[in-house]
Amino acid sequence: MPHTLETGLEALRIVMNALVTFTDAEWTDIASRWQYHYLPKGGHQIVPGQTEEYIYFIISGATRIYHITPKGEDFTLAFSYDNTFTGDYGSFLTRRKATFYNQAVSDCHMLRCNYKDIAELHDKYQKMERWTRLGLEGLLVGMLVRQVEMLSAPAEERFTRLLKQSPHCFQLYSQKHIASYLGIQPETLSRLKRRVASETQDARNVILSGAEGHKTQD
Amino acid sequence: MPHTLETGLEALRIVMNALVTFTDAEWTDIASRWQYHYLPKGGHQIVPGQTEEYIYFIISGATRIYHITPKGEDFTLAFSYDNTFTGDYGSFLTRRKATFYNQAVSDCHMLRCNYKDIAELHDKYQKMERWTRLGLEGLLVGMLVRQVEMLSAPAEERFTRLLKQSPHCFQLYSQKHIASYLGIQPETLSRLKRRVASETQDARNVILSGAEGHKTQD
DNA sequence: ATCAAAACTTGATCTACATCAATGCGCAGC
DNA sequence: GCTGCGCATTGATGTAGATCAAGTTTTGAT
Numbered sequence: 001m002p003h004t005l006e007t008g009l010e011a012l013r014i015v016m017n018a019l020v021t022f023t024d025a026e027w028t029d030i031a032s033r034w035q036y037h038y039l040p041k042g043g044h045q046i047v048p049g050q051t052e053e054y055i056y057f058i059i060s061g062a063t064r065i066y067h068i069t070p071k072g073e074d075f076t077l078a079f080s081y082d083n084t085f086t087g088d089y090g091s092f093l094t095r096r097k098a099t100f101y102n103q104a105v106s107d108c109h110m111l112r113c114n115y116k117d118i119a120e121l122h123d124k125y126q127k128m129e130r131w132t133r134l135g136l137e138g139l140l141v142g143m144l145v146r147q148v149e150m151l152s153a154p155a156e157e158r159f160t161r162l163l164k165q166s167p168h169c170f171q172l173y174s175q176k177h178i179a180s181y182l183g184i185q186p187e188t189l190s191r192l193k194r195r196v197a198s199e200t201q202d203a204r205n206v207i208l209s210g211a212e213g214h215k216t217q218d
Numbered sequence: 219m220p221h222t223l224e225t226g227l228e229a230l231r232i233v234m235n236a237l238v239t240f241t242d243a244e245w246t247d248i249a250s251r252w253q254y255h256y257l258p259k260g261g262h263q264i265v266p267g268q269t270e271e272y273i274y275f276i277i278s279g280a281t282r283i284y285h286i287t288p289k290g291e292d293f294t295l296a297f298s299y300d301n302t303f304t305g306d307y308g309s310f311l312t313r314r315k316a317t318f319y320n321q322a323v324s325d326c327h328m329l330r331c332n333y334k335d336i337a338e339l340h341d342k343y344q345k346m347e348r349w350t351r352l353g354l355e356g357l358l359v360g361m362l363v364r365q366v367e368m369l370s371a372p373a374e375e376r377f378t379r380l381l382k383q384s385p386h387c388f389q390l391y392s393q394k395h396i397a398s399y400l401g402i403q404p405e406t407l408s409r410l411k412r413r414v415a416s417e418t419q420d421a422r423n424v425i426l427s428g429a430e431g432h433k434t435q436d
Numbered sequence: 437a438t439c440a441a442a443a444c445t446t447g448a449t450c451t452a453c454a455t456c457a458a459t460g461c462g463c464a465g466c
Numbered sequence: 467g468c469t470g471c472g473c474a475t476t477g478a479t480g481t482a483g484a485t486c487a488a489g490t491t492t493t494g495a496t
Contacts, residue, residue: 067366075369077362090362093355122348129347130340136354141308143361144295148285150368151293151401155453175474183369185454190475373483393444406483408445 005036008059008111015057015083020131030128033117037110039063045087045102052091052098054112058084061108062172066101066180076181079169086110089139105173155184159192223254226277226329233275233301238349248346251335255328257281263305263320270309270316272330276302279326280390284319284398294399297387304328307357323391373402377410 009031016022022030037056039045045063046052062081065088068074077100080086091098092115121128149158159182162169169178179189227249234240240248255274257263263281264270280299283306286292295318298304309316310333339346367376377400380387387396397407 067370069370073370075366077365077369089355090359094359122351126344126347129344129351133340133347133351133354136351136358137307137311140354140358140361141312143358143365144308147295147361147365147368148293150365151295151398152285152287152291176472180369186474187455187476188453191453194475392442394442403484404444405446405485409483412445 005034005111008036008057008109009034011059011083012057012111016131019134020127022127026125026127029124030121033121034111034113037112039104039108039110041104041107043104043108045104045108046091046098047101048098050091050098051095052088052115054087054114055089055092055118056080056086057111057113058082058086059109059111061104061110062106063102063104063108064173064177066103066177067099068101074180075183076177079166079173079181081168081172085135105177150183155182155188156192156196158182159184159189160196163196223252223329226254226275226327227252229277229301230275230329234349237352238345240345244343244345247342248339251339252329252331255330257322257326257328259322259325261322261326263322263326264309264316265319266315266317268309268316269313270306270333272305272332273307273310273336274298274304275329276300276304277327277329279322279328280324281320281322281326282391282395284321284395285317286319292398293401294395297384297391297399299386299390303353323395368401373400373406374410374414376400377402377407378414381414 012034013022013027013031016030034057037054039061045056048068058080060082062079063086064076065078065080065086066074066076078086080102086102088098088100088102090096090100095115118132122132149161153161162178162182173181175189175193176186179186182189184192230252231240231245231249234248252275255272257279263274266286276298278300280297281304282294283296283298283304284292284294296304298320304320306316306318306320308314308318313333336350340350367379371379380396380400391399393407393411394404397404400407402410
């Protein structure tokens with residue numbers, strides 16, 4: 001199962017073309033700037049204090065972006081997995097020190113592109129500028145939705161929505177991390193799981209399949 | 219005092235130039251696409267179901283972007299005031315129906331630019347594309363900060379941070395709306411105010427000056 | 437100025453969720 | 467196989483903030 005540069009670039013092109021269509025010539029240039037990168041399970045793609053040099057495209061694997069407060073509490077901001085981008089966008093875009101951790105929760109085969117190349121592409125191709133703009137728009141809309149949810153929905157509802165919209169997360173990530181993403185304690189998530197499972201059938205399927213799903217490594 | 223198109227455009231140019239420098243020729247074109255718009259206190263700039271046709275620049279005034287849940291609860295997502303932009307970005311950018319309200323909480327003198335003109339400017343000038351990209355980056359970073367805060371900080375800390383970082387909000391907006399922005403009930407904000415004021419001097423100044431324009435401490 | 441409607445305050449109670457604590461489970465290393 | 471450690475579960479208890487209820491003050495329209 002070759003997660004090579006070439007197969008990665010194919011996937012990347014499909015994902016990028018969803019927003020902007022690049023010509024073959026443009027694509028050749030763009031593709032030439034990405035390199036294959038491997039991050040083993042547990043490895044950190046970035047930690048606070050560093051400046052984010054790359055933007056990453058995950059060919060296969062999963063990472064978790066999180067923040068540690070001065071008191072040592074761990075909060076998950078976002079999940080990234082196959083065919084999505086990751087990295088500390090804030091640091092990458094502003095060139096300031098990262099404030100977040102980004103850790104592989106399974107072996108990650110990725111492509112990455114450094115800041116200088118992205119900047120050159122932005123200068124060279126208006127389409128590239130547009131691609132980034134459209135991508136940021138999508139991110140922004142997603143964050144607004146999440147913000148409304150965090151403000152207005154109680155824990156149980158946030159949980160059931162995640163269950164419905166991103167069931168795969170329950171296979172990829174530990175309950176601890178999902179709890180910290182939902183803004184609750186692991187104990188509370190455990191109790192919610194049981195309560196919801198006892199009420200609905202499909203919730204049970206998703207939750208239980210997570211239990212057997214440890215084999216997901218590699 | 220004249221909140222005319224011209225004085226508004228001057229302010230707009232200064233704000234836009236902070237991210238990208240436009241030539242006089244470019245600016246003439248850009249400026250020609252904005253029009254003066256007045257929204258009286260209480261008026262809605264947009265309500266759910268409409269598609270956002272404009273992006274707004276506030277010359278003077280203040281608005282509040284909020285969401286009403288099916289159960290009728292009101293949640294404030296963002297505040298906009300002098301020299302900031304407003305509108306339902308999500309709807310404007312994606313051309314889908316708005317999900318938010320945006321209401322003037324004081325008389326608003328604004329400039330606005332419609333979707334077609336913004337799109338044309340994006341096509342015509344790479345710099346314009348970049349300006350939007352950079353603006354979205356800033357928004358995104360701000361939202362990440364807010365997300366971390368909402369997850370990790372308790373109500374009192376969120377309150378004192380807003381007090382320190384945006385004290386003017388306590389003059390512009392009612393406690394009800396500030397409470398819904400902080401994710402708490404108005405009663406809780408009232409109690410927090412008293413608790414915090416009894417502890418720190420400068421908090422007292424900010425909070426009390428909200429009650430009536432300008433009052434110094436005994 | 438007068439009055440009604442909102443906004444804010446304050447107190448009493450309630451509850452969702454956190455915290456603390458004990459136990460069991462599953463996987464990694466020896 | 468054991469052994470140890472991090473993760474999940476379950477129960478008992480604590481608490482921040484919600485909710486309910488009654489005032490008071492501010493606003494704004496006539």
